[in-house]
Amino acid sequence: MSIEIDILNGDASWPIAEPLHQAVWGPDLVEKLPWGHVKWAHADLRVLIETPEDGLVCHVGIYFRTITWNGQKAHVGGIGGVCTREDRRGRGYATMAIDAAVHTMRANEAVRFAILFCEPHNVAFYEARKWRAFTGGVYCEQPEGRVRFTHMAPYVYDIVSAPTLGTIDLCGLPW
Ligand SMILES: CC(C)(COP(=O)(O)OP(=O)(O)OC[C@H]1O[C@@H](n2cnc3c(N)ncnc32)[C@H](O)[C@@H]1OP(=O)(O)O)[C@@H](O)C(=O)NCCC(=O)NCCS
Secondary structure (H helix, E strand, C coil): CCCEEEEEECCCCHHHHHHHHHHHCCHHHHCCCCCCCCCCCCCCEEEEEEECCCEEEEEEEEEEEEEEECCEEEEEEEEEEEEECHHHCCCCHHHHHHHHHHHHHHCCCCCCEEEEEECHHHHHHHHCCCCEECCCEEEEEECCEEEECCCCEEEEEECCCCCCCCEEECCCCCC
């Protein structure tokens, strides 16, 4: 079976990604979740995996941001909105899409490490893919101002090298 992996501009490709997002995180589900009220950043790029039979089966958003770690500026990559069509899971699509996202970050020489935020039930999935828990504090912006981000667990990945302790300020909306 042939698959196509595209990496497209985040805003331009949102109409392609939106139906899959709605299927995985519909408004009825999201409003009941602890992070349902969070205002999220828009992806800069999107990894989209499509097959001729099924169309879009998997999505990963890629974010680039200059954050601070312990007050020092660092350019990082982020991933978010990782989702595979429910009836097409367990075929390696998310693994492939995350690999493509990490590869894209490596191509940007300024990126020091990658950050994602995940729910407890996905921790094992990311730990099996060499992401490590960031056990320090994370701050971000929300419409009401700068807040500590505690809704999901931060995980980091070495592009050059990632810290696991200290304080990260995302200097913008979370992803
Ligand atoms: C998590 C998710 C993206 C995985 O997509 P997928 O395309 O099925 O992933 P892959 O096929 O690449 O990997 C599946 C593998 O991970 C394992 N796996 C999947 N979800 C897991 C989880 N929550 N915890 C531990 N392992 C998990 C599978 O057992 C399988 O293992 P194997 O490769 O050893 O057989 C998908 O289940 C999903 O869309 N979930 C709902 C949205 C979500 O929670 N997204 C994550 C946001 S942080």
